[in-house]
Amino acid sequence: MLTLTMAACGQQGTSTATTAPSAAPAASAAPTAAPVTRGQGGDLKILYWQPPTILNQHQATGTKDADAARLVLEPLASWNPEGKPVANGLASEIPTVANGGVSADFTTVTWKLRTGVKWSDGTAFSADDVVFTYQYMKDPKSAVTTSDYVDGIKSVVAKDANTVVVTYDKPNPFFYQFGVSGSGAILQKAQFGAFVGEKAKDAPGNLRPIGTGPYVVKDFKPGDTVLYEINPNYRDANKPFFKTVTFKGGGDAATAARAVFQTGDVDYAWNLQVEANILSPMSKASTVGELFTVYGASIERLLFNFANPDPALGDKRAEPDTKHPFLTDLAVRRALAMATDRGTMAKELYGDGLSGKSTCNLITAPPDLVSKNTDSLDVCKYDIAAANAELDKAGWVKGADGIRAKGGVKLHVLYRTTVNALRQKEQDIVKAGWKQIGVDVELASVPAGTFFTNTSPDGANHFFADVEMYTNSGDPDPTALLASGWGTENIAQKSNTWQKGNYARYSNADFDKIIADLKKETDTAKRAALVIAANDHLVKNVVIVNLINRTFATSGRAKTLKGVNPTPWDSEMWNIADWSK
Amino acid sequence: MAAPATQLSGPAALSAFSRPARSLWGDAWHQFRRHRLAMAGLVSLIFLVVATLLGPYVWTVSTSEIDFTQSLLGPGFAHPFGTDDLGRDLLARAMSGGRVSIAVGVSAVLLAITLGTTIGSLAGYFGKLDNPLMRLTDVFLSLPVLPLLLVIIYLFKDTLRQLFGAEAGVFIMIVSVIGILNWMPVARLVRASFLSLKQKEFVEAARAIGDPDMRIIIKHILPNVLSPVLVAATIGVGNAILTESTLSFLGLGFPPDVPTWGRLLFDAQNYLDFAPHWALFPGLCIFVTVLSINFIGDGLRDALDPRKSS
Structure with missing residues (x-):
């Protein structure tokens, strides 16, 4: 049935030829290969x-x-x-x-x-x-x-x-x-x-x-x-x-x-x-053959729910006017970020750069839009002791069962993603870290078809969970990604049948201002600064925890x-x- | 007096005077002990159950602790069953997974058999109920399983999760789903046996001495139907264990970090090339469990068959 034969010649190809656009503004690398003829x-x-x-x-x-x-x-x-x-x-x-x-x-x-x-x-x-x-x-x-x-x-x-x-x-x-x-x-x-x-x-x-x-x-x-x-x-x-x-x-x-x-x-x-x-x-x-990969803006990340997904709320469940009992506390989010071991994840699950590398940024491409301010942030470092200290300081006390609580609210997290062997292992790693800081994690996984739809209560859009995980990719210009992902006007909720992109129900005037400026700004350098500011805002305030910059393409060629x-x-x-x- | 006694021949009935009274189950146990494979099955099943229940108190290694320096180790002293790719101990995981798998398998089948036997015996004994109940069976047989599962889970997942917690809620749900979707073959078997048995002389005799219907069903006919039911049940346990793993795969089962045997197998499938131990041990556990239960069923069938008693 499959009778593909290979017309291989012995020599190794080392140079990478690309197009040589005549009037393109792009500085596209174009080491020219030997001239070829049609149909050769x-x-x-x-x-x-x-x-x-x-x-x-x-x-x-x-x-x-x-x-x-x-x-x-x-x-x-x-x-x-x-x-x-x-x-x-x-x-x-x-x-x-x-x-x-x-x-x-x-x-x-x-x-x-x-x-x-x-x-x-x-x-x-x-x-x-x-x-x-x-x-x-x-x-x-x-x-x-x-x-x-x-x-x-x-x-x-x-x-x-x-x-x-x-x-x-x-x-x-x-x-x-x-x-x-x-x-x-x-x-x-x-x-x-x-x-x-x-x-x-x-x-x-x-x-x-x-x-x-x-x-x-x-x-x-x-x-x-x-x-x-x-x-x-x-x-x-x-x-x-x-x-x-x-x-x-x-x-x-x-x-x-x-x-x-x-x-x-x-x-x-x-x-x-x-x-x-x-x-x-x-x-x-x-x-x-050889493997080649290319990195873009595909980011595997954790999303925190700012609304309250408690089923007891009925129709009000996870609506933007409810408030999450503990994820709205910056100290909790910071502690969770610090207890997330993205380095191990990248090393053990993504082959240390083979199909992904760890990142704390949301915007990882194109290069001039990438923030250099986040590497030094404490929330970008895996540090269990600091995470514990953060929670101690904020008054979250460990109970007899080892779970932290404050004012009757227990740190119990429902963490959902799609069914995928790799993702389940990521869940295991995150859970192991969070357990060490006294957070009880309940894992859930649903088929991708159920997860990526606005009609399923188990879906990413409804976000009837505390934390969810999936990958986002964007265009070379990330304005739409940022605006739809975290802008107040794009909060997913019942009235828009959860079709908007802000699943986290995040609403913040500072962030909205950055996005409004970004939409108006026409100067390239100023736009880059605004994109970086938006990225830093989301990372610093731990609105998301970015984990892995996944390869956009992972293919093999002769x-x-x-x-x-x-x-x-x-x-x-x-x-x-x-x-x- | 027990039902099979009605079939005893004269000398056997006489000898009853000289020995202590024998019950159906006493007789069965006597027969069962002489069935070597069945005894072997019983011993290994008891061993598995005890190991999964008490094992974790002896082998106190964590089931969830991740240690990448220990990943994909073959069986050895520190890890008799080896480790998985996250460096977790597979013996500990197999023991804790066995609790869930065996419990799911056995309870789901008990539910299926109870339902199936009840419906089958009513349909087989009462002519008027036969048609409606058998049509109901047909309806259940024709139900598309997957959409039904989705609906059930959609409707009850959150309620059960709130009432019983994540794991117990899912346990109840899975056991009921598997039970509710597997009683039909049992019902058909039981009905067929009832149809032929209710014409037999011993049933007529029982009716003639004025036994009420329920007594005839439970005391006289049911013990004679046990053998096909037990065979169906033993096959069902293995099926239920595997169905649970299918559900987990669809994301409808236990949370992904609960190590059931099915889940362990599923996780191991891509590593068969270079870490066969990962799939081997949970696979072996399922195999031994199902085989033991099958042998036990075999032994029980022989022991309970009145035509075979000595």
Whole structure:
């Protein structure tokens, strides 16, 4: 059944080639590889253990679909590893305030498109296709999974055949919201024009899209394999290197790891979510493949509930006007933070940097937004004695059962997360630390499907628990993450059917002020300072306890494969046109 | 007089005069002791129960203390069952897990058998109740288990947690859920046996001397139905232990840090390559428990079969 053979050549690839964007503001590292010619290489074998089922980023149900579509459908621009846009797509340059592409008030963005680009069927690409894609995404009946990226857009207009103007309702600091990364993949108007709205799901183009990317679909068995061949109309005459691509789905993470590290059956294996103590020896012993990871803004953290989740409150349970009996006490939160051993967690469970590293910050990327003030904070250090002292000072006294209490309130914590072997071990480590400071911890775990929904009382949104744990990722601009996560106006509660993002029910005037300023500020350096201030506020006041900066991508590639340059903000396939052997 | 006596032949009845009176259970125990495998099963089950109950007082190592310097050690002096990847002692965890697993298995099956026998005997004995009760059985058999579990847990989890605490609440819930979803096969078995037995002469005789229905059911027919029920029960215990681990996996069972045998197995599955001891010991515990109970059931069936008594 699975008869993938490897077309390997002996030499080791060491250089990492990337795109060389012409007018990109990004300082993207681009050590140029030896010039390649189109179709020089043979078949590129990619293994995704979750098989793709649809080849349209806007209808994608998962990363695997969006990644498989990325070989065909291109956005205007991509995110590079530093979180800067790169013009390797349909835009000829990246609009900035400096070059006049972005208005000074951050409301309009003017995209200049490449000229002479052709779709794979030979027809000409134009600004109309971009406008059409916006209309397609905007129609709620199209039910696109990328709809967040057209929120708050007033209009997308074609000024001429090669210029598109995006206008936002109000100043938008994240002005690359539309058009960059997979969520901005441009569809051909001629192919999808009749399939806007309810018919969007039935479009034949979802399985055989006509694109501008380096490859076209030759054969696609949904839920199994995609075969690609070179797009004869691709704009760069020397690319892509590989003549064909086999994008194989199926199996599980462990078998994928074996295929790239042990048998060498594939050139690329995606998302190797295997325990560190299994993955590490396998990749180190491999002669054919190597593991690569990329860090972004994926943070595993503990969230404290500021409202009271006591079921006795009935309808008032965990509503923002209730007050948590002990987590509203800063001393308790500080003690819990100090008794959390994130270092051990990173070392033992995440293989000391293999798939994650410890962090006290919420914002860990892009580099200029990362706070350097938190490392020295006492709440970022594991110190049981200091945690005990903190609680002693605050009047929480240990009872006969070893549990601290004050005024009849016992420090009993219900701590919930998803069902996941790794997370349950994290829970064990946290519980062991908290037990030493006289906090009684009750662990709970629910399936991810139940946890990440606004309809379940066991879900993260309802937060009918004292502490919960999961991972958050953000865009290169963290404004939305910060505002929706801890802003007063975004408190999840019954009246908004728990659809807002502030699950912690945190409300603080100082923090709201930082966010309000951040939304208005247009100066890059001042924005960075505000993001850092917001990060420090959350860490210092122990609104959250950040644990691990998890790798955004953890994949394996053949040692001979060159040009792979994963970015934490975009598809792993974002620069597949530049891959070679 | 006990039911099987109605079937005793003449000489056996005569000899009763010369010996002390024999009861059904006395006879059964006499028979049972002669069944070697059953005795072996009984001994090992008693050993397991005693070990899980009293073991933690002898082997006082903590079940939850994390020590990464001791992680994934094979069996040795300090840790007879080895350790898991967080360096916790597996012997201590297996003993404390055994309490929960055995308790869940046995109580859930007791509940299932009680329900099944009651419903099956009523359906089998009273013709009028047969149809409605058997249709009820069909309804329960056709219930989709997972959605039902979700509903039950959604409805009662918080209430039980408040009333009995996290662990006891979950225990009651799991035992009832497993019990309530497993009585149907027992009910069908019991009903079928009742249908054939109620036509037998000894039942007619009992009716002829004026025994009320309940007495006939309990004293005369039920002892003859025990053997299929016991067999079903012994199989059920193993099933219940495994069902508990499935529930834990779905996040519907005990809190994840309560080490039941099923949970230990589940945690160990990815480490079979290089730490087989982790899965081996809890697996062995489940295996020995289920096997012992099966042998005991076997012995009991032989001992209680009136046709086999000497």
